[in-house]
Amino acid sequence: MNVAIAGYSTTKFTLGQPSIENLLVSATKELFQNTKNLSQKDIDAVLVSTNNNKKYLAPILSELTGITPKIAQSIENMCNSGANSIVSGYSYIASEMADIVLVVGAEQAENSAQVLDWDVSRGEFTHPIFWGTMFTKAHKRKFGTTEEELAYVSALNHKNAQDNPAAYNTKAYTIEDIMNSKRLTEDLKLLDCSRSCSGSSAVLLVSENLAKKYTDSPVFISGIGQKTTSASFTKNDLTRLDSTIDAANQAYSMARIKADQVDVAEVHDAFSICELMILEDLGLVSKGNAGKLVLELYKTNDKKINPRGGLIGSGHPLGATGIAQIAEIASQLQGMSAKRQVKNAKIGLVQNMSAAATSSTVLVMRN
């Protein structure tokens, strides 16, 4: 059974702290407004993607919105919760246990997954900034990546975010602004980092035979790859994200495409170095050359990578991020992304990951 995306929504990301119930309901309400013929009674499963500590949010969201699904549960895998939830929803439909699955991701700016103080297995690296620094240093050493190239990652994402009404921040930044932003570690500056924010996003998954009831232009998930490894900074080679490489190979194989067929991609730029490593590990550019690619994208105003501004540009509400990436690629493949639109986008890709790529999910989507 093929699985289609028949609706989606993303609320405005902010630095405020609205309640998690409010965030979940807002995205759900907007999805209903965006989707024709959708009734609460159609929905077989409600999956909530979040790192919020409240329990039982899927039944609460269901009750607040008048949905009485069979299946209702929260799914958590830190920053990768969103794509994990979509894959779980896909499996319910592909196994014919459900026809219609609503996946809603939400996070508050202040959330319990920001500092990894629970991570007993990985020593003292209790803040993501430590592995962000290690990766940056390794890439600079091996490939001669420059601070300016890294700054262009941030500049490109912030530029793209200016055309994304959901972004938490639509300010323009020059390369100088970024290079001169507060230095947090030897290798990372403030504007190299994505910012935790509040936000929510929802996606409606339906079995292929029902897709046309809810949308005139369904988008299909044609490739899925997932992999969990140890944290990448415990590996010998700090310049590659093994889980992303593995997930990408699975997804390309399932979708029967090669990397160079990807027209538009949302990737998980938690730090500027991540975007460079991911573009290389997805095979979108050869190893060590992502810095040059980003510079070219910036100068030619090409929105192929992170058209909504990625995590650095639009903000990073952890549980919502993967869902918002998927919503953006669905919108791109429908030609509905307004000023952010990549022309003739036929094949899209989403790469979502958690802490130092301990796990990665790669989805290939087509219209």
Place this chain on the structure above:
Amino acid sequence: MNVAIAGYSTTKFTLGQPSIENLLVSATKELFQNTKNLSQKDIDAVLVSTNNNKKYLAPILSELTGITPKIAQSIENMCNSGANSIVSGYSYIASEMADIVLVVGAEQAENSAQVLDWDVSRGEFTHPIFWGTMFTKAHKRKFGTTEEELAYVSALNHKNAQDNPAAYNTKAYTIEDIMNSKRLTEDLKLLDCSRSCSGSSAVLLVSENLAKKYTDSPVFISGIGQKTTSASFTKNDLTRLDSTIDAANQAYSMARIKADQVDVAEVHDAFSICELMILEDLGLVSKGNAGKLVLELYKTNDKKINPRGGLIGSGHPLGATGIAQIAEIASQLQGMSAKRQVKNAKIGLVQNMSAAATSSTVLVMRN
């Protein structure tokens, strides 16, 4: 693709507070010891069922036990997390996205789902004891259920627990002990309540074609039902659990059986009244007559219902409960339950639910 249970484990439940990582690893290690030919590299997905607030526990468990799965995530739906996780694992296999899924449930005695202070949608009923009382009062009024009948639910479960080495408490209680235990509300006494405890349990799900590699006697999940409604105490009729009725009908239909074919069942006796309502709503006895059935089971030493002692007898480590129920029924269908064994058990049932049956899962299993 049929889905089999090829291995399981349940650790000793306690009133201590071991770390959540310790609980998860203990059940996983025991499952590996119990399962022939199982290697870490075989496992495609690791699903953690818990209400613990720590993030990212599935990748941490994987790293601590040398597993590098594709899929790793936590699943939470309060007291129903365990069965929800099993159904999610089932869907990964049934959709051919995975061949082998390890599901591990764990909870600490002190956990964040005990008091429902987050439940903004349901008024002031912030402790389960309130709905336990409302249900008890309604059942007494409508069916003339007596305090003594309720006491026999507790007596039966505590008696069965004496033969369960994993139970937190194997003390014998007389009807007098139970009737005279501390009165908590007008209708509930201390020994009418299940007790939150620490514990963990694991189940290995495999596709049918691989089952014989890992076990000589695979058990199959032949029926699945799930339903999420509003909390049952917001309904007009407080003597029935609508979500359980709906889930049971789905599960019986999928398994092509009738209720009277069930040989052995684990049901979610959060309070003694729950067991009576569930036995009736599953159709194992007519409405209003579960009290008489329990009395008969007690007097004839019949272990058909809650052979491991249910939640009241063995304890209630929330995220582990559903998994431990399923492990017990698998063991029963394999004839491996020692003193707890129900003779010639061929068809088993598990009913797991969350807060006042806001959601219910019913599984039918066969050997």
